[in-house]
Amino acid sequence: MAHAYLISTNNSEQCYKVLLNVIKNIFCVNEFSFNCNKCSLCHLIDINNLPSLKVISPDGSFIKKEQIMELKKIFSKESQYTKESIYIIKEAEKMNKESANTMLKFLEEPEGNVIGFFITNNEDNVLLTIKSRCQTLKVNFSNNEYEDLNINEEKYNEYLDLIKEYLYKIEVEKKDLILYNKEYLVNFEKADLIIIFKMILNIYKQKLENKILNNNNNNNFAFLNILDINNLKNKVNLLIETIQKTSYNINMELLLDDFVLEVEALNETL
Numbered sequence: 001m002a003h004a005y006l007i008s009t010n011n012s013e014q015c016y017k018v019l020l021n022v023i024k025n026i027f028c029v030n031e032f033s034f035n036c037n038k039c040s041l042c043h044l045i046d047i048n049n050l051p052s053l054k055v056i057s058p059d060g061s062f063i064k065k066e067q068i069m070e071l072k073k074i075f076s077k078e079s080q081y082t083k084e085s086i087y088i089i090k091e092a093e094k095m096n097k098e099s100a101n102t103m104l105k106f107l108e109e110p111e112g113n114v115i116g117f118f119i120t121n122n123e124d125n126v127l128l129t130i131k132s133r134c135q136t137l138k139v140n141f142s143n144n145e146y147e148d149l150n151i152n153e154e155k156y157n158e159y160l161d162l163i164k165e166y167l168y169k170i171e172v173e174k175k176d177l178i179l180y181n182k183e184y185l186v187n188f189e190k191a192d193l194i195i196i197f198k199m200i201l202n203i204y205k206q207k208l209e210n211k212i213l214n215n216n217n218n219n220n221f222a223f224l225n226i227l228d229i230n231n232l233k234n235k236v237n238l239l240i241e242t243i244q245k246t247s248y249n250i251n252m253e254l255l256l257d258d259f260v261l262e263v264e265a266l267n268e269t270l
């Protein structure tokens with residue numbers, strides 16, 4: 001891990017939520033329980049009260065020198081709670097020269113295990129003195145999935161309807177899964193099947209993200225809400241593998257059948 005990361009994103013709030021969750025999984029005392037959300041450390045992060053995690057937002061139009069000095073003072077002592085101390089600077093493009101200069105020494109010689117995350121939706125306006133000392137990560141949240149997939153909206157919606165029926169059959173009705181492949185997918189060209197599988201992957205990823213963030217507002221594909229985090233994680237991995245296998249010279253019908261059999265096996269271990 002580097003000392004400092006600049007996260008350049010198109011959705012700062014979403015990015016902050018995901019980052020907090022990553023940090024929870026770094027700090028959490030229940031090493032083997034992904035997204036525990038129950039232990040004292042997870043709880044302290046939830047109520048924004050963990051001494052070794054500091055979040056700084058602009059005070060007015062800027063992030064001010066005093067805010068950074070305060071941070072340095074707090075982090076000058078070794079953390080009593082966690083191995084690492086972490087700070088997050090929201091709207092990093094709003095650091096002015098004074099606060100950035102105050103930050104520099106801290107960035108160059110952090111005391112102890114200090115990790116910083118600078119979030120910005122305007123990377124060009126982040127002062128170079130900060131940027132040059134951070135490792136940059138790009139995290140973009142997409143708005144138009146069909147553009148990413150290189151298809152038009154009409155085709156996208158058509159596939160979405162088909163996927164909804166197909167997933168309902170394999171996840172809820174669960175009779176002869178191979179028969180559903182014949183009914184819904186087998187007649188598509190390989191290129192279209194790859195698009196359909198990418199869409200299915202995104203659906204499971206979204207469900208997984210909502211479960212992790214405890215966000216119950218999204219009721220798309222509500223019938224998938226019965227799946228727990230582990231099941232969703234396994235399905236995401238299965239979908240990634242399935243999509244990778246399409247680049248080999250492989251019989252698509254066999255690939256589809258393997259896919260549903262794996263889905264069946266994963267649901268049996270519930």
Ligand SMILES: [Zn+2]
Pocket residue numbers: 028029030036037038039040041042043
């Ligand atoms: Zn925890």
